[in-house]
Amino acid sequence: MKIFEVEPHVIKYYGSDGAFHPIQDIAEDDILGIVGKIIDGEEIEMDPVPDSDKGYNPAALVIYKELHKQFSAISNSRDDTIRRINSEFAEAEAYYDGEGAGNLLESHDENVWDE
Amino acid sequence: MIHADLHIHTLATAWDENFEFNIEQLKRHISNCELNAIAVTNHNVFDRSQFDSIRDELADTCFVLPGIEVSALKTHVLVIDDPDNLSRHEASCKQVETKLAGNTEASLTLEEFEDCFPHLDECIVVPHYQKDPCITQESISLLGSRITALETSSTNKAIRLAKQGELSYQAVSFTDYRFGSDNDFEKSSQYHPGSVYLATDSSSFGAIRHGLKTGVRYAKDGSTNLEFSPGLTLVQGVNLLLGKRSTGKSFSLDRIQSVCDDKDVYYIKQGELVEKGTEDTFYQELNRRFSRIRRDYLSKWDDLLLKAKANGTKADRLSSIKDYLKSLKSYAETSSKQDCYSSCVLYTSEDMTTPNQKDTCGLINAVVTLLKSEDNADLIESTIGRERLIALLKSLVRRAKHERIEQEQVRLTNKIVHAARQKLKISAVDEYPQPILEKVFEEELFFRKASSLLDRCWKPKKIADDNFSAYSKYAIVANRRKFTSANEIKSALGKTSTSLAQITKKEAADYLDTLLSIPEDVDLSQGLFSVEVGMIDSKGAKLSGGQRTECVFLGKLHEAYGSSIVLIDEPESSFDNPFLSKSIASKIRDLASNAAVVVATHNQVLGFDLNPEKVFITKYDEVTKQYLMLCGSPHDKALRNGSQEIKTAESMLEILEAGVLSYENRKDYYSELGK
Numbered sequence: 001m002k003i004f005e006v007e008p009h010v011i012k013y014y015g016s017d018g019a020f021h022p023i024q025d026i027a028e029d030d031i032l033g034i035v036g037k038i039i040d041g042e043e044i045e046m047d048p049v050p051d052s053d054k055g056y057n058p059a060a061l062v063i064y065k066e067l068h069k070q071f072s073a074i075s076n077s078r079d080d081t082i083r084r085i086n087s088e089f090a091e092a093e094a095y096y097d098g099e100g101a102g103n104l105l106e107s108h109d110e111n112v113w114d115e
Numbered sequence: 116m117i118h119a120d121l122h123i124h125t126l127a128t129a130w131d132e133n134f135e136f137n138i139e140q141l142k143r144h145i146s147n148c149e150l151n152a153i154a155v156t157n158h159n160v161f162d163r164s165q166f167d168s169i170r171d172e173l174a175d176t177c178f179v180l181p182g183i184e185v186s187a188l189k190t191h192v193l194v195i196d197d198p199d200n201l202s203r204h205e206a207s208c209k210q211v212e213t214k215l216a217g218n219t220e221a222s223l224t225l226e227e228f229e230d231c232f233p234h235l236d237e238c239i240v241v242p243h244y245q246k247d248p249c250i251t252q253e254s255i256s257l258l259g260s261r262i263t264a265l266e267t268s269s270t271n272k273a274i275r276l277a278k279q280g281e282l283s284y285q286a287v288s289f290t291d292y293r294f295g296s297d298n299d300f301e302k303s304s305q306y307h308p309g310s311v312y313l314a315t316d317s318s319s320f321g322a323i324r325h326g327l328k329t330g331v332r333y334a335k336d337g338s339t340n341l342e343f344s345p346g347l348t349l350v351q352g353v354n355l356l357l358g359k360r361s362t363g364k365s366f367s368l369d370r371i372q373s374v375c376d377d378k379d380v381y382y383i384k385q386g387e388l389v390e391k392g393t394e395d396t397f398y399q400e401l402n403r404r405f406s407r408i409r410r411d412y413l414s415k416w417d418d419l420l421l422k423a424k425a426n427g428t429k430a431d432r433l434s435s436i437k438d439y440l441k442s443l444k445s446y447a448e449t450s451s452k453q454d455c456y457s458s459c460v461l462y463t464s465e466d467m468t469t470p471n472q473k474d475t476c477g478l479i480n481a482v483v484t485l486l487k488s489e490d491n492a493d494l495i496e497s498t499i500g501r502e503r504l505i506a507l508l509k510s511l512v513r514r515a516k517h518e519r520i521e522q523e524q525v526r527l528t529n530k531i532v533h534a535a536r537q538k539l540k541i542s543a544v545d546e547y548p549q550p551i552l553e554k555v556f557e558e559e560l561f562f563r564k565a566s567s568l569l570d571r572c573w574k575p576k577k578i579a580d581d582n583f584s585a586y587s588k589y590a591i592v593a594n595r596r597k598f599t600s601a602n603e604i605k606s607a608l609g610k611t612s613t614s615l616a617q618i619t620k621k622e623a624a625d626y627l628d629t630l631l632s633i634p635e636d637v638d639l640s641q642g643l644f645s646v647e648v649g650m651i652d653s654k655g656a657k658l659s660g661g662q663r664t665e666c667v668f669l670g671k672l673h674e675a676y677g678s679s680i681v682l683i684d685e686p687e688s689s690f691d692n693p694f695l696s697k698s699i700a701s702k703i704r705d706l707a708s709n710a711a712v713v714v715a716t717h718n719q720v721l722g723f724d725l726n727p728e729k730v731f732i733t734k735y736d737e738v739t740k741q742y743l744m745l746c747g748s749p750h751d752k753a754l755r756n757g758s759q760e761i762k763t764a765e766s767m768l769e770i771l772e773a774g775v776l777s778y779e780n781r782k783d784y785y786s787e788l789g790k
Contacts, residue, residue, distance in 0.1 A: 024444065028436035032429075035556050039563060062447035070552040077553070085560050088422075089568060092415040096572050 003034050004068065006047035009055045011064045023060045026067070038074055039082075046071060116351065117318060117326060120144070120310040121154035121180065121241070122193055122266065122289030125165060129217050130158035130186070134296035136165070138172055141294040145177050148310055151318055154195045154239075156182035159215050161208030163201070170198075178318040180239075183208045185231075186215060187223035188242070188257070190250040193266065194232055195239035197320040207232050225257050239263045239324050241287065245272050264327040270309060274333050285331040287311045314352040314728045321750025322728075330728055341680065341711060343371045346756055347746055349680070349711040353703060353725045355749070356715040357770045358733030363742040364715040367733060368682045371713060381678035383671050385685045385715075392664035392689070401591075402648050408593050409646040412578055416640040423565050424639065426558040428631045435551060442548035449544045456542030461535045463547040467525045475515045482508045563624065570623035572644050573597040579648075586650075586669045588698065589658065593648045608642040611635050664689045665698070672702045680711050687718035700724035719771040730754060732766050 005012045005020055012020035016033040038044060049065050050056060123144075125136045145153065153173075155166055161183050170179040181204045182195035196204035210231040215221050229235060240258065242250040244265035255262065264285045267273045276286040288309040314330025315322040330352055342348045349371070358364045365385060372380050391397065402409070426432075456462060485495055486504055495501070540546060572595065579593035598604045601615040613633045618626060630639050650658050650666060658666065668686060675681045683703070687695055695718060703725055706712050713731075716722055727749055734743045745754040745761055753760040765775065772778035 024447075026440065028433045028440060031436045031440070031552065032433060032555070032559065035552070035559050038556065039560050058451045059444070059447035062450050063443055066443055066447075066550070067552075070550050074553055074556045078556075081557055081560060085557070085564055088561075089419065089564050092419060093568060095415045096568065 001037070001042055002045040002047075003037070003071070004046040004064065006050055006064075011050075011056065011060050013067075023064050023067070024057065026063070031067075034071065035074070038071075038078055044071070044075060116332065117151045117313040117315050117323060118149055118310055119152040119154075119313060119323060119326075120148065120150050120289050121152070121182065121195060121239070121287075121323075121327075122156050122184070122291045122309075123153055124157055124184075124291070124293040125155050125169060125295075126157040126160060126162055127293070128158040128160055129219050131293055132296065134293045136293075137295035138169065141169070142173070142176070144290070144292075144294065145173065150177055150310065152178040152180065152323055154180040154182040154193070156184045156193050156195065158184050158191075159186055159208075159211050161205055163205050166201075178323075180320065180323070181205075182239075183211065185211055185223065185228065186219075186221065187228040188225060188250060188254040189222045190248045190254065191243045192228070192250075193239070193241040194235070195241075196234075197237070199320070200234070200237075203234060207234075225254075235261050239320075239327060241266045241327070244286065245276070263324060264331065270333055273311075273331075277331070277333070285327060285329070287327065287331055288333075314350060315748050316348055316350045316729065317748035317751050319748055319751040321752070322748030325748065325750045326728070329726060341371075341375065343367075343374045344744070347731070347744055349713060350729045351707070351709075351711050352728030353707045354711060354713045354729045354731060355722060355725060355727035356713055356731045356733065357717070357722065357767065358715075359735075359770060362733040362735045363744070364733050365684055366742075367731070367744065368684050368713060368715060371680065371682060375680055379678045380680045380682065381675040382682040383668070383675070383684065383686065385688070388664050388667050388671070388686065388689050391667045392660060394660070394663070397658075397663045397667065398649065401650065405591070405593070405648040408579055408648055409641075412593070412595070412646050413640040413643065416643060419565055419568075420639045423562060423627070424631055426561055428628050429562070430628075430632070432555055432558055436555060439548050439551050442546065445545040446547050452544055454542050454544065456539045457544035459535075459539055461532055462539045462542065462544070464532055464536075465550060466529045466532070469525050470518065470521050473518055475511055475518060479508065479511045479515060482511065562627070566622075566624035566627050569627055569643055573623070578646065583653070586666060589650045589652055589662065589666055589669075591648065591650055593646060596645050596647065598642075598645050603645065604642050607645070608633070608637045608639070611637055661689065661691075665694055669698065669702070672699075672706060675706055675710075678710055681706055681713070683712065683714045685715050685717065687716055687721055692718070692720040695721045696724050700726075717770060722767070722771045730763065730767065732761065732770070734761075 001014070003014045004023070005014070011023045013023050013026045013030060014034075015021050015026075015030050034044065046068055049068055050061070053061055123141070124131060125141070127133050127135070141153075144150070155161075155169060161181065166179070166181055173179055179198070180195050181198060181201055182193055183204075185192045185194055194207075196207075208231075211223070214223060214227055214231065223231065232238065240261050241264050242254070242258070242262065244250055244255075244267055246266055246268035250265075255265075262284050264287045265276075265282065267276065267286050267288050270288045273286040273288045276282055288311070290309040311327070312332040312334065313323060313326025314332065315326045344367075356364050356367060368382070372382055391400065427435075450457065482504055485499070486501065486508070488495060495504070536546070575594060575596045577592060577594050579591075581591040583590045598607070598619055601618050604615055604618060605611065611633050612635065613629070615629065618629055621629065630642050633639070633642075650663075652658060652662060668690070686699065690699070700721060701724075703712055703714060707728075714721065714725060714727075729746060730749045731744055731746045732754055734745070735741075736743055743756065743759065745756045745759060745766075747754040747763065749763060749767065751763055754763050754766065768775050768778055772781070
């Protein structure tokens with residue numbers, strides 16, 4: 001899905017309300033929403049940064065250049081990052097999802113009842 | 116403890132080399148070995164007059180038993196009788212003498228043997244085993260329960276057999292020495308120390324016989340019998356404390372505890388089993404005792420939660436994005452003001468990323484370990500070769516150096532760039548914000564992964580089961596489940612000021628986020644889900660009140676292991692007889708193999724099944740208004756204290772069976788049932 005749209009004279013982002021808004025208005029919820037979409041595996045699209053600055057609000061252009069760069073980097077490294085985080089959870093998942101706990105009572109030597 | 120040598124020779128017979136009995140040697144033997152009891156067991160003969168003189172001579176030193184070593188069943192069998200039955204023993208021995216008629220090759224058949232000793236059931240019967248001439252397996256079967264113990268040729272053999280635990284009888288070893296055959300007898304090659312310690316402090320025939328059957332020790336265990344009142348001592352093993360109501364049993368147990376200050380005493384008091392068996396107390400205690408299981412099971416979450424906590428909550432992530440956007444927008448709005456400072460590349464440069472930590476250092480350590488190995492050096496040499504390992508080590512060290520330099524270069528570069536940026540801040544353009552979204556992406560990904568795992572951990576599951584190994588009738592099981600109330604979570608976490616209201620209704624992500632927002636330093640893993648330790652019976656059902664009390668008692672017996680004195684006050688009040696017989700008696704006997712266990716009871720099943728080494732009977736004398744305690748081996752004819760004595764069997768029957776008449780009536784009643 002398209003998250004950033006470059007129209008003549010205006011650059012927009014896809015907001016969490018399902019509509020496009022000027023990039024200058026982007027807020028933290030919107031950013032986290034886009035991050036969530038990337039995590040969920042949605043294909044995100046971003047129009048390329050305009051070749052020419054002419055006709056665009058300079059501030060909007062600076063913001064877009066920055067966000068475009070960062071989200072491109074995130075998209076490119078997404079699979080590697082997921083693999084890395086998955087590996088951090090692999091042991092715990094095998095333990096809690098499977099029979100990995102073994103028998104925790106096998107060598108019990110607790111003094112049962114009273115001091 | 117009684118120290119006994121029950122196989123000694125005092126008469127040269129056709130089965131011996133000639134020697135002249137020397138009482139002084141025997142006295143030295145008794146004195147050196149601190150023997151409490153000996154048995155005179157000459158080959159196929161019993162010399163009454165010599166026995167009487169030995170007994171008189173040793174009257175103040177040692178208990179002397181009349182015996183004989185009989186050639187029977189193609190082996191030698193020690194038959195030792197009660198000194199009170201000297202005449203019948205003498206008569207039996209005469210028959211042996213007559214039947215064998217001095218023929219050293221002859222051996223009595225079972226029938227002949229039984230014919231000579233019609234009272235064999237009442238004697239101590241010890242055939243040779245792993246000692247020449249050795250008894251056959253067939254003869255062991257023929258003699259069956261009439262065998263008291265088996266005599267081996269050395270203490271080591273006896274210990275080995277005891278450790279193997281395959282014999283139905285206890286293995287013993289005696290000196291089997293002819294006293295008088297050598298002037299320097301302790302150094303004689305034929306003299307080897309042999310004797311046994313018996314778990315009783317009574318030198319009666321009955322106590323010794325019982326000790327040979329159940330309480331043989333091969334060395335003095337170092338424990339001295341504990342005198343808790345003048346003339347009253349506990350023995351290692353089971354000490355049965357009997358008495359009617361209000362005759363001072365509990366008082367006596369308290370007294371034993373009070374005089375054992377320096378000893379390790381474990382006391383199971385009357386009534387406390389029921390108290391600890393109430394549902395709440397029982398499960399609280401069970402979970403407290405097995406808190407290790409909870410800790411172990413949750414431990415896989417420790418590192419994950421540490422990282423999640425460092426990453427922060429969703430609100431933290433939103434806040435950092437907010438700050439970032441604020442800076443970015445501010446920079447964007449002022450960037451058009453481009454001046455000579457902000458137009459410098461360094462002004463908007465991002466920090467260089469430090470190269471990821473590689474496993475080079477770990478590999479270096481691994482290769483060094485391989486090179487240092489002495490035990491497997493040959494295998495390493497033949498498979499890889501030391502030279503190649505050294506070459507690999509050199510390459511790895513070079514690479515590690517390179518990586519270290521690279522990291523240092525990045526660190527220094529960033530430091531220089533930061534310093535330059537500081538100087539350029541006089542620009543009218545706001546500072547360029549360092550990018551954070553990749554970090555936010557990683558943190559959010561990590562958080563979602565953790566939430567998903569938590570959601571799965573909420574699925575109820577049995578996580579441990581001891582399969583009835585600890586408490587045969589009952590299994591300890593541990594289950595995981597979602598917490599059902601905020602109070603439960605607060606109690607698991609410990610003190611926190613954070614409101615957890617409605618938390619159990621939240622999805623895993625919100626639940627985890629709430630936990631991560633707790634400011635106090637608490638163990639968050641405890642708040643993830645519940646790990647409950649419980650017990651079930653063989654039908655898989657939750658335990659009833661009585662069953663819980665049984666568990667408490669079994670647990671206490673388990674806990675008492677290692678104590679030198681264990682006091683148990685009337686355990687029977689909470690249990691049925693099958694449980695006492697099947698589960699408790701054997702456990703107490705096990706415990707008594709290394710401790711003096713005192714059991715106060717009225718219960719005939721327990722009293723009988725415990726097979727005690729010593730019996731104490733408490734009485735209250737209505738006339739003198741005094742409490743009395745008498746003691747002895749249950750196999751003694753009488754229990755004593757000073758000049759007072761009572762008949763053992765009658766007294767025990769009175770307390771355990773409500774008297775002889777009641778016992779006889781019950782016996783008749785049961786024998787009539789079902790006819």
